[in-house]
Amino acid sequence: MPPPEPKVSEVATELELFIAGEWTSGTGEGHYELRSPGTGEHLADVPRASKADVDKAVAAAQAASEEMRHWSAFERADLCLKAYELWEERVEEIARILTMEQGKPFRAEAIDDIAESGDYLQIAAEDVKRLKGDLIPTTERNRRMFTVRRPVGVWAAITPWNFPVMIPMETVGPGLATGNAVIVKPPLHTCWAMLEAARVIEEAGFPRGALSVIPGDGDVGEWLVTHPGIQGISFTGSSETGKRIVASMGLKRSIMEMSGNGPLIVAGDADVEAAAVAAVYGAYYNAGQVCTATERVIVLDDLHDQFVDATLKAAEAVNLGDPMDDATNMGPLNNEPTAAKMDRHIEDARRRGAEVLVGGGRASGHATDLYYQFTVLDRVPEESLVSREESFGPVVPILTAKDDDDAIGIANRTNLGLQAAVFTNDITKAFWYADRIRSGTVIVNDSTDFWETFQPFGGAAGTDTGWGRQRIEEFTDLQTVVFNLRQE
Numbered sequence: 001m002p003p004p005e006p007k008v009s010e011v012a013t014e015l016e017l018f019i020a021g022e023w024t025s026g027t028g029e030g031h032y033e034l035r036s037p038g039t040g041e042h043l044a045d046v047p048r049a050s051k052a053d054v055d056k057a058v059a060a061a062q063a064a065s066e067e068m069r070h071w072s073a074f075e076r077a078d079l080c081l082k083a084y085e086l087w088e089e090r091v092e093e094i095a096r097i098l099t100m101e102q103g104k105p106f107r108a109e110a111i112d113d114i115a116e117s118g119d120y121l122q123i124a125a126e127d128v129k130r131l132k133g134d135l136i137p138t139t140e141r142n143r144r145m146f147t148v149r150r151p152v153g154v155w156a157a158i159t160p161w162n163f164p165v166m167i168p169m170e171t172v173g174p175g176l177a178t179g180n181a182v183i184v185k186p187p188l189h190t191c192w193a194m195l196e197a198a199r200v201i202e203e204a205g206f207p208r209g210a211l212s213v214i215p216g217d218g219d220v221g222e223w224l225v226t227h228p229g230i231q232g233i234s235f236t237g238s239s240e241t242g243k244r245i246v247a248s249m250g251l252k253r254s255i256m257e258m259s260g261n262g263p264l265i266v267a268g269d270a271d272v273e274a275a276a277v278a279a280v281y282g283a284y285y286n287a288g289q290v291c292t293a294t295e296r297v298i299v300l301d302d303l304h305d306q307f308v309d310a311t312l313k314a315a316e317a318v319n320l321g322d323p324m325d326d327a328t329n330m331g332p333l334n335n336e337p338t339a340a341k342m343d344r345h346i347e348d349a350r351r352r353g354a355e356v357l358v359g360g361g362r363a364s365g366h367a368t369d370l371y372y373q374f375t376v377l378d379r380v381p382e383e384s385l386v387s388r389e390e391s392f393g394p395v396v397p398i399l400t401a402k403d404d405d406d407a408i409g410i411a412n413r414t415n416l417g418l419q420a421a422v423f424t425n426d427i428t429k430a431f432w433y434a435d436r437i438r439s440g441t442v443i444v445n446d447s448t449d450f451w452e453t454f455q456p457f458g459g460a461a462g463t464d465t466g467w468g469r470q471r472i473e474e475f476t477d478l479q480t481v482v483f484n485l486r487q488e
Contacts, residue, residue: 020060021208060209120173256466260418
């Protein structure tokens with residue numbers, strides 16, 4: 001079944017920014033060419049924003065948030081649900097744009113990606129109705145003390161290219177539901193789908209300025225991070241960029257979700273076939289461009305050969321190809337720097353003695369040089385780059401451990417503790433591992449890529465993965481109100 005044609009004009013079009021409730025070319029100088037990683041074709045021209053554009057968006061966002069903070073939770077929830085209904089009508093249209101600009105397979109991934117992105121509106125609409133304060137006992141009989149939740153104000157969402165709609169919606173959904181305004185800064189080269197998604201928010205009837213979408217590079221991000229009219233920063237991206245944001249944003253509220261190097265541990269009593277399928281899935285989903293991807297597989301020595309055989313069998317299910325082809329379940333990498341990093345990591349692993357069992361380089365015969373072979377590396381030294389750093393590509397690096405304690409040691413020798421997985425059929429051992437792995441999330445008997453909308457998500461303290469988000473309360477301030485009642 002061929003993918004639907006987009007309802008947005010022709011391919012190769014001139015995009016507009018969405019600023020303060022208006023579609024505009026902005027006031028920046030020049031434009032950026034948005035090109036497809038799958039075909040190399042010129043898809044669109046993206047205007048470059050100026051600082052004046054950011055100032056305009058912030059002013060409108062302040063006004064919108066000031067209006068919405070006085071609405072009831074049910075009024076905001078109703079608008080979110082209206083937007084969700086409109087979203088459902090546009091899923092395949094936005095998904096097709098997502099595939100064109102990002103490269104993930106349309107049928108296998110993009111449709112579900114966009115559908116789940118809209119869920120953030122629906123779930124936030126329900127959660128905000130149950131957002132409540134507390135009545136607090138006081139020491140004096142004529143006083144009453146209680147707490148209420150207030151919106152933070154204006155959030156800037158600085159988001160990455162691997163999930164250019166879903167990750168912004170992690171902030172937009174709960175942000176709008178709680179009375180905040182949100183300014184999204186997607187990357188220039190994956191901004192079209194989010195701009196199209198903004199039309200849903202506009203059509204739903206939110207106040208002008210409640211959402212702005214301003215694609216850009218580091219300069220736009222810096223203007224937002226340091227702007228005095230921004231009260232909250234939501235960032236997803238690399239640890240290095242996150243560190244710079246934290247150093248420059250001052251005392252703003254923040255949600256920081258950064259790099260991962262997730263280990264998948266195969267314990268001695270594990271279901272080896274299931275572990276292999278999960279490891280392969282975690283490496284080919286979105287071509288491995290996920291912060292929770294299978295970055296390292298740590299297998300106990302006794303299971304090594306069995307696990308390798310199971311992994312090679314599971315890898316046969318990977319079909320690299322045109323992301324618009326329904327048979328494809330792995331598309332190209334999104335950009336050249338990511339592909340070049342994969343080149344470096346695999347070459348380094350080879351040089352240190354790792355064995356390439358499958359793949360090992362770029363795939364020929366495709367429209368661009370961004371198609372990468374699904375790769376399995378065996379006997380990977382712990383000191384290799386593919387073990388120590390986030391590769392962000394379709395690779396399963398297999399390391400071995402002598403026993404459970406050794407596996408924990410290898411898993412924890414990293415500064416990136418975001419999400420880990422362990423396969424075991426012993427519930428006691430599962431808890432043993434969960435108690436010892438330094439990671440924000442531990443998944444038992446599933447892929448490191450497991451994801452549930454609105455699950456608490458963030459890194460372990462002391463690592464470079466940030467503190468993430470917990471619940472919808474993250475988007476609110478807790479205000480305490482105290483009454484001194486007249487004494488009769």
